[in-house]
Amino acid sequence: MTDTAHSSPLLVADSLSLTRGGRELFRDLSFEINAGQLVQLEGSNGAGKTSLIRILVGLSRYGFDGTVTRPAPILYLGHLPGVKAMLSxxxxxxxxxxxxxxxxxxxxxxxxxxxxxxxxxxxxxxxxxxxxxxxVNLARLYLSSCPLWVLDEPFAAIDKSGVSALEAQLLQHVSCGGAVVMTSHQALQVDYTLEKLRLDGGIVS
Amino acid sequence: MSAPGSLQFCRRLLRRQLTLAVRRPVEIGNPLLFFTMVVALFPLGLGPAPDKLADFAPGILWIIALLSNLLTSDAVFRSDFEDGSLEQLLLSPQPLYLTVLAYIGAHWLITGLLLALICPVFALMLNLPASAIATLALSLLLGTALLSLLGCIGAALTVGLKRGGMLISLLILPLYMPVLIFGSAAVKGAVVGSPAGPYLAIIGAMVCLAIALAPLAIAAGLRISVDA
Amino acid sequence: MRRAYYLVPPLPNCIIAPDMWSFFHKLGSPPWLYSISGAILRWLLPITLVALAIGLVWGVLFTAPDFRQGNSYRIIYIHVPSSVVALAGYYVMALAGAVSLIWKMKMADVAMQACAPIGAALTFLALITGSIWGKPTWGTWWVWDARVTSMLILLFLYLGVIALYEAYDNKVAAGKACAVLSLVGMVNIPIIYKSVDWWYSLHQPASIKFTGESTIDTSMLYPLFLMIAAFYALFTCCMLMNMRVEILRRESSTGWVKRLLFRQEHD
Structure with missing residues (x-):
């Protein structure tokens, strides 16, 4: 990580706050994603993980405070696979x-x-x-050249062998100078510094 | 690997949309079938007198074209919204203005162009004079492009809603009225032998304006719908 | 972040004077808008009501009857102002929508939402009065005249905005969607009006002659102008009152609204 510390960040979130239905999900959340980081977003159901992900990639544009800067192209995989049934x-x-x-x-x-x-x-x-x-959707991870991957529950509905292959691919990506921000209910089994992004504090190692 | 140029990407999207449509031929056939059935309703409602039908034919044909376009425009973005492709489209590095035009183009080719091609059959069934049939096809060809552009605005604004079908007609029908006025006037003009060129020119001008502005509204509508 | 819907880029600071900016910022603040609108309403509402009363009494009782239509023409003192303001209201709504989209100003959203029902009501009033006027003048309740048809389409446009707003569960998104729709409508209104005008001139039946320009006497015009001004003021009042309600609803969980309610209970 030290060799990439001087390069510019891939994503900067500045004092993000989100209130939904009168409940504050997060406030003044600021962090940077740099090359080489593998970040897992922490929080229980309904804590605002998906909301934060959608703000980070730019799908949510209203109803939150703060700014997100995206200097690098992002590959986003959400809950929906984006696969057309009528196409191969x-x-x-x-x-x-x-x-x-x-x-x-x-x-x-x-x-x-x-x-x-x-x-x-x-x-x-x-x-x-x-x-x-x-x-099919995950195959995009093997094709894309985007340095930053934002993945919302990539392990959902994937069997055991698929999970370990995916973990290997994530590892490969971050060690080649990419970065990953992801949510997952499973613990990641990777031999790498896994950083946690907490909705109430920011990134902790 | 390199990112495709904008036009290349548009062509790719157009091909994707057309492939999807061709693989579900029912979706292409349904609006045409709808058109046929509604044409059959008018003689039942108005009476079979040929001269009366011929009198109303320009208006009837244009109103049905309008309705069949309206019914199909609801589906333009819906499946992409439901399976997540729309999210990916909005995040893509490609200019949304052009990609939206690709969707509209595909919709027009599937509904408007086909309708313009088969309308002579219906025109004959309604006893429209043969001299006006070319004008009818031409006005439908131009006018349905405008209908697709406007209809997609409604589709983009309602794609996130569970029951968008009825709402889209409320939003879009008022905007369809100028097309109806000039489209049917062109055909009526051709029936009595006056030149249809000026009417078609006005529709063409409106199409140009819509190509310039409608994609902006559609892009904004899609972003709002995905956000909601 | 790409903003494809930007019709106009945000104005750079140098175009608008700094104090103008602070005014805009204040406009975006709900408590400030709530208190300033209250202050405006306190004097605007009585003036509006007085102007309406004077205009009505003047127009209905103190003008000469028309030599062709007799007394029935007096309905123009309601009909004309309501149709003028109904059309202007759509533009106010669309401009508020543009402001909310471009500068992301939440209060512009509120203003836009406040316009829609008032505009729809005025359009409806214009249609009703027009049809009541039509009975003695044309002998029928409804005529597909160019202006009547345009008003009807305007009503549809208003109802579309209201229906779209109601269809969304997320009211922030609803506001944005309505802003886009009202802007689309604003571009289309001149086209619709011109097409309908042209359509009517093509189909104008011989029995209804409305082309012979009936000159209106200036003594009849003064109360009409007063009524038009009064309707504009009425529109503003209704809009401000609608906005105040909506501000309170949106801000109901904030401290200043709670303090306000507490103060009112104890006054």
């Missing part, structure tokens, strides 16, 4: 609405193989299970 996994990735890259066929095949969908490239997605839909 290959088409889903090649024509993805996020429009961040043009991928070759082999790149897409490799990514799908990484998430365990080898042989499913050209099957219509409506024939796949919910877990496989999520895997």
């Amino acid at each position: 996994p290959r088409e889903n990735l090649a024509w993805h609405a996020s429009g961040e890259g043009t991928y070759s066929d082999t790149a897409i095949e490799q990514a799908l193989q990484q998430v365990g969908l080898y042989g499913y490239e050209d099957v219509p997605s409506h024939a796949l299970s919910a877990g496989q839909h999520r895997r």
Whole structure:
């Protein structure tokens, strides 16, 4: 981490406050995400994790105070898989609405193989299970070149082998100078400094 | 890997939307079927006298085109909203103005263009003089582009709502009225033999204005709907 | 953060004088707006009511009857002001919506929401009075005349904004969505009005002759001007009162509202 400490941050949140339905979810939350950081967002159900994630990536634009600066492109994976049932996994990735890259066929095949969908490239997605839909979505992690990943519950509906493959990919990303902000109800099994982002305090190691 | 250019991305989205539509042919067929059925309602309601039907045909055909466009525009962004693609679209580094135009273009190709192509059949069924049929097709071709642009504004504003279907007609129908006025006037003009060019020019001007401004409103509406 | 909906970039500081900025900031503060609107209403409301009373009595009792329409024309003292202000109200609403979108000013949202029901009511009043006026003049309650049709479409536009606001559960998003819709409506109103005008000139039936310009006597005009001014003031009063209610509702959990209610209970 020390070698990247001098580079500019990938994301800066400045005194974010959010009140919903008369209840204060967080107040004056300020932090920076730098290259090499693996940050897990802590909080119970309804604590405002997803709200914070949506503010960070820029989907929520009203109803909160504070500013978020995003100098780096962000890859965001939310609760919804963003997978079209009438398109094959290959088409889903090649024509993805996020429009961040043009991928070759082999790149897409490799990514799908990484998430365990080898042989499913050209099957219509409506024939796949919910877990496989999520895997199609996770294949974007193997294609994207965005330095910052913001992941909302990436482990949901993923089986054990998938979880460990995903953990390995997260590790690979942060050790190559990327950064990850994520929420998860599972404890992460990675050999890396895992930092916690608390809604009432900011980032703690 | 490199980010695609804006136009390339628009083409890709257009292709995606058209592929999705072609894989669900019912969605393409439904508005046309709707059009056919409503055309069949008018002789039942007005009586089968051919000259009377011919008199009302321009208005009837235009009103049905308006309604079938309205009914389909509700679905333009809905499936993308429900499966999360819309979130990704809003976060994409591509200019939303152009990507929105790709959605509208796909909608127009699927509904408006097809309608303009098959309308001569319905025109003959309603006894519209043959001399006016070309004008009808041309006015529908231009006018439905405007209807798609306006309809998508309503779709963007109501996509996050559970029951958007009825609401969208309340929001959008008043905006459709100028198109109806000039579209049916063009056809009526052609029936009596006056030139339809000026009417089509006015519709074309409105299309230009809508292409310039409607994507801004749609983009804003989509952001608000995803935020809510 | 990209803001695709920006029609106008935020004004740089140098264009608006610094004290103007502080005025804007105050406008954005609910307690300040609540107290200043209270102060304005205290003198504007009585003036409005007096002006309305004078205008009505003057117009209905002290003007000469029209040589063609007799006394029935006197309904213009309600009809004309309400239609003028109804149309202007839509523009006020749309401009407030633009301010709320561009400068993210919450109180502009409140102002926009306050306009919609008043505008709809005035449009409805204009339509009703128009149809009552139409019975003795044209012999029928409803005529698809250009102005009547335009007013009807204006009513639809207002109802659309109200319906959209009610459909959203999240009222902040509802305000933004309505702002976009009212801006779309504002761009469309001139187009709709011109198209309807043109449509009517194309279809004008021979039985109704309205083209012969009936010159109105100046003695009839003065009370009309007074009534138009009074309706503008009435619109402002109603808007401010609506806004005050909405401010209290939105801020009901804050300290200043609680202190205000406490003070009023103990006065």
